[in-house]
Amino acid sequence: MKLSNRVEAMQFSPIRKFNPIAQKAKDAGKKVYHLNIGQPDVETPAVFMDAIRNFDQKVIAYAESGGLPVLQDAIIDYFKSYDMHYQREDIIITTGGSEALTMAFLAMINDGDEVLIPEPFYTNYHTFATAAGGKVVPITTKAEDGYHYAKREQIEAAITPNTKAICCISPGNPTGAVLTLDEIKLIGEIAKEHDLYIIADEVYREFVYDGKDATSFGMLDDIADRVIIIDSVSKRFSACGARIGCLISKNKDFMSAVMKIAQGRLCTSTIDQVGAAALYKLPASYYDEVKAEYCARRDVVYEELMKIPGVVCQKPGGSFYITAKLPVDNIENFLMFLLEEFDDNGETVMFAPAEGFYATEGLGKDEMRIAYVLDQPSMRRGVELIRLGIEAYNNRK
Amino acid sequence: MKLSNRVEAMQFSPIRKFNPIAQKAKDAGKKVYHLNIGQPDVETPAVFMDAIRNFDQKVIAYAESGGLPVLQDAIIDYFKSYDMHYQREDIIITTGGSEALTMAFLAMINDGDEVLIPEPFYTNYHTFATAAGGKVVPITTKAEDGYHYAKREQIEAAITPNTKAICCISPGNPTGAVLTLDEIKLIGEIAKEHDLYIIADEVYREFVYDGKDATSFGMLDDIADRVIIIDSVSKRFSACGARIGCLISKNKDFMSAVMKIAQGRLCTSTIDQVGAAALYKLPASYYDEVKAEYCARRDVVYEELMKIPGVVCQKPGGSFYITAKLPVDNIENFLMFLLEEFDDNGETVMFAPAEGFYATEGLGKDEMRIAYVLDQPSMRRGVELIRLGIEAYNNRK
Numbered sequence: 001m002k003l004s005n006r007v008e009a010m011q012f013s014p015i016r017k018f019n020p021i022a023q024k025a026k027d028a029g030k031k032v033y034h035l036n037i038g039q040p041d042v043e044t045p046a047v048f049m050d051a052i053r054n055f056d057q058k059v060i061a062y063a064e065s066g067g068l069p070v071l072q073d074a075i076i077d078y079f080k081s082y083d084m085h086y087q088r089e090d091i092i093i094t095t096g097g098s099e100a101l102t103m104a105f106l107a108m109i110n111d112g113d114e115v116l117i118p119e120p121f122y123t124n125y126h127t128f129a130t131a132a133g134g135k136v137v138p139i140t141t142k143a144e145d146g147y148h149y150a151k152r153e154q155i156e157a158a159i160t161p162n163t164k165a166i167c168c169i170s171p172g173n174p175t176g177a178v179l180t181l182d183e184i185k186l187i188g189e190i191a192k193e194h195d196l197y198i199i200a201d202e203v204y205r206e207f208v209y210d211g212k213d214a215t216s217f218g219m220l221d222d223i224a225d226r227v228i229i230i231d232s233v234s235k236r237f238s239a240c241g242a243r244i245g246c247l248i249s250k251n252k253d254f255m256s257a258v259m260k261i262a263q264g265r266l267c268t269s270t271i272d273q274v275g276a277a278a279l280y281k282l283p284a285s286y287y288d289e290v291k292a293e294y295c296a297r298r299d300v301v302y303e304e305l306m307k308i309p310g311v312v313c314q315k316p317g318g319s320f321y322i323t324a325k326l327p328v329d330n331i332e333n334f335l336m337f338l339l340e341e342f343d344d345n346g347e348t349v350m351f352a353p354a355e356g357f358y359a360t361e362g363l364g365k366d367e368m369r370i371a372y373v374l375d376q377p378s379m380r381r382g383v384e385l386i387r388l389g390i391e392a393y394n395n396r397k
Numbered sequence: 398m399k400l401s402n403r404v405e406a407m408q409f410s411p412i413r414k415f416n417p418i419a420q421k422a423k424d425a426g427k428k429v430y431h432l433n434i435g436q437p438d439v440e441t442p443a444v445f446m447d448a449i450r451n452f453d454q455k456v457i458a459y460a461e462s463g464g465l466p467v468l469q470d471a472i473i474d475y476f477k478s479y480d481m482h483y484q485r486e487d488i489i490i491t492t493g494g495s496e497a498l499t500m501a502f503l504a505m506i507n508d509g510d511e512v513l514i515p516e517p518f519y520t521n522y523h524t525f526a527t528a529a530g531g532k533v534v535p536i537t538t539k540a541e542d543g544y545h546y547a548k549r550e551q552i553e554a555a556i557t558p559n560t561k562a563i564c565c566i567s568p569g570n571p572t573g574a575v576l577t578l579d580e581i582k583l584i585g586e587i588a589k590e591h592d593l594y595i596i597a598d599e600v601y602r603e604f605v606y607d608g609k610d611a612t613s614f615g616m617l618d619d620i621a622d623r624v625i626i627i628d629s630v631s632k633r634f635s636a637c638g639a640r641i642g643c644l645i646s647k648n649k650d651f652m653s654a655v656m657k658i659a660q661g662r663l664c665t666s667t668i669d670q671v672g673a674a675a676l677y678k679l680p681a682s683y684y685d686e687v688k689a690e691y692c693a694r695r696d697v698v699y700e701e702l703m704k705i706p707g708v709v710c711q712k713p714g715g716s717f718y719i720t721a722k723l724p725v726d727n728i729e730n731f732l733m734f735l736l737e738e739f740d741d742n743g744e745t746v747m748f749a750p751a752e753g754f755y756a757t758e759g760l761g762k763d764e765m766r767i768a769y770v771l772d773q774p775s776m777r778r779g780v781e782l783i784r785l786g787i788e789a790y791n792n793r794k
Contacts, residue, residue: 241667
């Protein structure tokens with residue numbers, strides 16, 4: 001009874017694999033600042049649980065496979081504020097952005113097809129693409145360059161006859177890089193010329209700082225037939241456990257294909273959808289508040305990072321991640337050191353080593369991702385611990 | 398921008414495709430008895446929403462990828478009453494039984510691998526297997542024989558070097574057939590001899606009638622390494638919209654492989670899991686009540702079906718479905734007739750045509766599935782309408 005080749009090719013989450021070691025450190029009495037996971041500490045808006053508590057149907061019944069109309073309509077209204085106009089049939093509600101990505105790949109990829117992804121990238125793209133029989137082809141970006149990837153020559157060099165899609169996470173996980181509308185236009189042009197789908201993962205849409213506006217691949221009409229937008233309540237509304245996302249496209253053939261998959265798994269959680277509808281109806285002021293908080297945290301993290309001699313990092317423009325190159329020989333060894341050998345007043349820190357975010361063998365060995373999902377004093381202390389840890393690590397022999 | 402071959406090979410839900418036509422009938426003022434879908438009218442036990450209303454964490458956070466421990470523990474306790482003993486690592490909580498099946502196939506199937514399924518079968522097995530690159534190989538059963546399939550010769554005749562697994566839905570959807578423990582032993586022997594996984598879809602476990610006991614592939618220790626149990630709260634607790642199921646196996650390599658997929662999609666809905674834990678803790682008396690109601694409905698349906706001259710149907714022993722052969726030339730044409738041309742005092746009826754439940758071309762053209770998910774008077778009237786409809790249909794020229 002062998003396992004499938006695809007599952008043999010998959011990896012365990014590189015973010016989660018250090019958890020047992022962190023647990024040991026905690027069991028031994030150390031305090032660990034968790035800068036490693038994208039689980040915000042921001043309270044989920046109360047409207048979510050309020051809507052659910054008021055749900056009074058006696059039978060928790062299947063929802064429509066495409067989603068509850070009340071949620072689809074709330075999403076339609078939300079996008080109107082960006083002058084993006086959708087209809088219910090353009091939107092399929094999914095179990096998190098994760099399921100939207102899985103469905104998108106299943107609907108487009110045959111064995112051996114390639115999807116372009118700027119690396120470092122959110123590691124589960126590897127899992128989703130592999131599950132569909134696809135191959136991730138990375139577009140390598142660099143810390144020195146702020147992980148910038150909207151470069152025609154570099155993108156075109158990676159395109160082959162097997163390329164099916166280009167995936168853009170903007171604002172980026174793990175880099176925090178944000179595409180400008182001009183860059184979106186450029187990528188759209190390339191996709192048109194090479195007949196590619198564009199998977200636009202925009203779950204951090206509102207989290208753009210320094211006075212810049214949110215951008216979206218959905219803002220350009222001429223690529224509407226090839227754009228597949230991935231959205232989610234997880235990060236925007238700090239509702240990661242609600243497992244509500246959606247897949248949005250104006251390509252009717254594609255949506256019809258995705259609907260076959262959606263019907264197979266019947267539907268998404270009914271009560272989570274009821275709660276999510278209330279979230280999408282929140283006023284714009286909600287984003288302003290959350291954005292201000294994340295921006296302040298980013299500034300704290302960046303300020304503290306800059307105190308580390310030899311760190312390489314450009315201030316990222318969005319999401320709630322910073323990826324940086326550290327002056328250490330091996331980032332995973334350094335993380336092990338932090339958890340097993342280091343402490344400062346009984347405290348240590350955990351980040352996500354970036355190696356797992358790269359598809360290219362050998363890259364990311366001196367990079368880490370920080371999620372700024374804790375309050376400002378915790379973030380400041382967490383990065384300070386990284387700095388103190390580097391000193392101890394590099395002086396340890 | 399082509400779609401994937403797999404999604405081209407998938408079909409739209411054959412159960413749902415008549416919905417627009419039924420809607421037209423309703424818009425025209427007809428009352429339609431929906432015997433076509435497995436959405437029970439039984440109230441979801443109040444403990445589900447009570448547990449959720451009492452959930453007071455301020456952040457709706459990710460759950461563990463394998464599931465919330467409180468739910469895993471409730472499932473462990475539930476199975477103890479069947480003398481089946483599991484540990485947390487044997488259980489991965491999934492988004493409905495659907496996701497459990499999807500993950501099971503992804504973890505075991507390579508392109509071209511075959512899975513045996515007695516037909517007629519729950520139609521989404523086709524979608525799940527196809528999504529993983531697999532091929533459904535049917536073991537054909539017959540109405541005349543009560544859709545019985547535990548026959549060594551017939552099963553072995555379908556096995557090839559590419560066979561990876563045998564899938565058993567017991568109690569059955571759409572047939573209502575229930576495997577005895579001796580039949581489970583037989584299938585277990587065959588699986589051992591041919592080194593197959595057994596996917597044991599037991600989401601209707603408690604719905605067995607006529608004084609018989611619930612059976613499970615998990616009751617036999619000697620096949621524990623090859624058995625994958627699919628469970629769900631949807632039917633047992635009438636909580637279809639809660640989207641909580643699980644995949645259970647004592648095969649540690651297999652569970653480790655499934656965990657890679659589970660980590661990729663992060664987790665299952667946190668609050669649905671909180672509610673589901675309360676459901677699994679319900680006392681055995683809950684099943685007794687629900688079972689008595691479904692049994693009474695089955696008896697009503699069967700009694701009314703027997704009034705149809707030429708019907709072929711053996712009384713099924715479990716689940717809440719009956720599949721029967723009707724004296725009509727074409728079941729889909731007959732259903733169209735019921736919805737578009739027929740009524741009795743302004744009422745008509747809808748069932749699921751069985752053609753979509755067969756993988757073998759040409760079978761099921763005179764069979765239908767009824768879900769007895771409405772109260773007894775409605776079920777009686779619904780089947781009466783089928784009888785009256787057949788008279789009108791066969792006399793229509």
